[in-house]
Amino acid sequence: MKILITGALGHIGSRLIHSLKPGQFEEVILLDNLMTQRYSSLFHLPKGVLFKFFEKDICTADLNEYFKGVHAVIHLAAITDAASSFNKKEMVEETNYSGTEKVARACIQNGCRLVFPSTTSVYGTQKESVDENCSVEELKPQSPYAESKLKAEQLLIQLGNEKKLNFIIGRLGTIFGTSIGMRFHTAVNKFVWQACLKQPITVWKTAMNQKRPYLDLNDAISALLFIIKKDLFPNQVYNIVTANSTVKEILDLIKISIPHLNVEYVDSPIMNQLTYTVSNEKIKKQGFVFKGNLRKGIQDTIKLLKGVVEK
Numbered sequence: 001m002k003i004l005i006t007g008a009l010g011h012i013g014s015r016l017i018h019s020l021k022p023g024q025f026e027e028v029i030l031l032d033n034l035m036t037q038r039y040s041s042l043f044h045l046p047k048g049v050l051f052k053f054f055e056k057d058i059c060t061a062d063l064n065e066y067f068k069g070v071h072a073v074i075h076l077a078a079i080t081d082a083a084s085s086f087n088k089k090e091m092v093e094e095t096n097y098s099g100t101e102k103v104a105r106a107c108i109q110n111g112c113r114l115v116f117p118s119t120t121s122v123y124g125t126q127k128e129s130v131d132e133n134c135s136v137e138e139l140k141p142q143s144p145y146a147e148s149k150l151k152a153e154q155l156l157i158q159l160g161n162e163k164k165l166n167f168i169i170g171r172l173g174t175i176f177g178t179s180i181g182m183r184f185h186t187a188v189n190k191f192v193w194q195a196c197l198k199q200p201i202t203v204w205k206t207a208m209n210q211k212r213p214y215l216d217l218n219d220a221i222s223a224l225l226f227i228i229k230k231d232l233f234p235n236q237v238y239n240i241v242t243a244n245s246t247v248k249e250i251l252d253l254i255k256i257s258i259p260h261l262n263v264e265y266v267d268s269p270i271m272n273q274l275t276y277t278v279s280n281e282k283i284k285k286q287g288f289v290f291k292g293n294l295r296k297g298i299q300d301t302i303k304l305l306k307g308v309v310e311k
């Protein structure tokens with residue numbers, strides 16, 4: 001079976017491609033425009049896996065050239081920094097919505113199944129606990145990034161109904177854990193970075209005791225491979241979340257290794273008064289088992305940075 005991964009050099013993609021084993025897939029096609037310069041994700045790829053890398057932009061490339069004969073597309077390419085998405089709304093819309101439309105239409109044309117990673121930040125809801133049955137009217141994305149993901153979700157549902165696109169939408173929690181193409185602008189990773197460099201830990205004023213959904217990178221990779229192996233393309237949404245935690249719980253785990261943290265409360269355009277937890281029961285009912293662990297993910301990240309930890 002041939003698979004294709006867009007945005008393959010990013011945080012999730014780099015871990016995914018480095019975890020692949022010989023014989024798992026016949027061919028693995030990688031597309032990335034290198035806008036985030038993660039060349040290192042291509043270093044020392046596993047031997048015996050047939051990778052083909054193309055430096056291409058999903059918004060401008062002729063995707064049919066790459067999608068022919070591909071069984072499943074894992075569409076990771078996106079502009080992913082939610083906080084800075086307020087300053088580049090058009091670019092975010094172009095990549096995350098229009099780019100996804102191009103990818104979806106190329107999937108339809110070439111008969112590929114589509115795995116679309118959305119985000120639990122589409123919820124932003126008033127309810128304490130939410131699952132996939134939360135109606136579109138109840139969803140309250142808090143940033144142009146989350147809005148673009150929700151709009152793309154709705155387009156896929158429409159293309160599923162009208163054009164027989166086969167897809168799954170995974171609403172991923174905020175990722176923690178390490179990869180060779182790692183980024184540090186999401187909650188857990190950013191706090192660990194700041195703690196290691198003895199910088200103030202910048203916490204949004206309202207966030208300390210708010211619960212939010214997080215996803216271990218190991219669980220994210222296992223879930224993507226589980227979906228393909230199980231051929232789970234029901235044209236539905238599945239939450240993919242290891243644990244719901246507060247910032248305080250995250251900081252307490254960092255303190256095990258770095259006891260003195262200097263917390264600075266800051267304003268953020270995506271700050272709100274909401275605390276919510278996201279259910280992962282639906283994917284568990286399919287037989288998926290979450291094995292991730294926030295404590296271990298944080299320790300692994302601190303270990304990665306131990307050479308730069310100030311004494």
Ligand SMILES: NC(=O)c1ccc[n+]([C@@H]2O[C@H](COP(=O)([O-])OP(=O)(O)OC[C@H]3O[C@@H](n4cnc5c(N)ncnc54)[C@H](O)[C@@H]3O)[C@@H](O)[C@H]2O)c1
Nearest residue numbers: 007009010011012033035036057058077078080172174175
């Ligand atoms: N990391 C998280 O916490 C998280 C949480 C929820 C959902 N997601 C989703 O998972 C996917 C992957 O996330 P990630 O953390 O690996 O992101 P990332 O930013 O680390 O990687 C995205 C990759 O896409 C590439 N890219 C961007 N625009 C492109 C374009 N037009 N054409 C080709 N390549 C392009 C970038 O160069 C980068 O390598 C994204 O869709 C993201 O929205 C991530």
